[in-house]
Amino acid sequence: MEHLERPSGEVWDERRLWFEETQARHARAGAAAPSEQACALMIDLQSVFCAGAWAATVMLACAVTEAQGGSKRETLPGVADRDYRWLRALRNRLSHENRNDPELTVEDQWLRRDLWEERARRAVVIAFSALYPAAGERASEAGDKA
Structure with missing residues (x-):
């Protein structure tokens, strides 16, 4: 993709610091x-987050969440049910395209980056809530404001 550019060092560092402080x-x-597996996936999650690969961040955050909780669980300690449902639904819409109504478009990559960044940050917070369930609902609510 000829228009793909890496983020500046300043942007990368801001994202890295947010990720590390949130964790x-x-x-x-x-x-x-x-x-x-959840710990190993966190390394990739931080990389794609810092790079600004927002859809990949959502998908990996869901993988981390499910790796931590096990694929058979419908609820996870520390993760609000509505947050887990939101994350799984978004991941599924990204993974299983509706060609009449795609969840992510090329236009989104140019014009809706801030919306996708908000979604990615919320997904990361949900993954951390699964890894650190004692943070519980309080952490999940903080992600809604991110």
């Missing part, structure tokens, strides 16, 4: 035993 805030509330 630290959740971790201070107490961690469950994070699964090996």
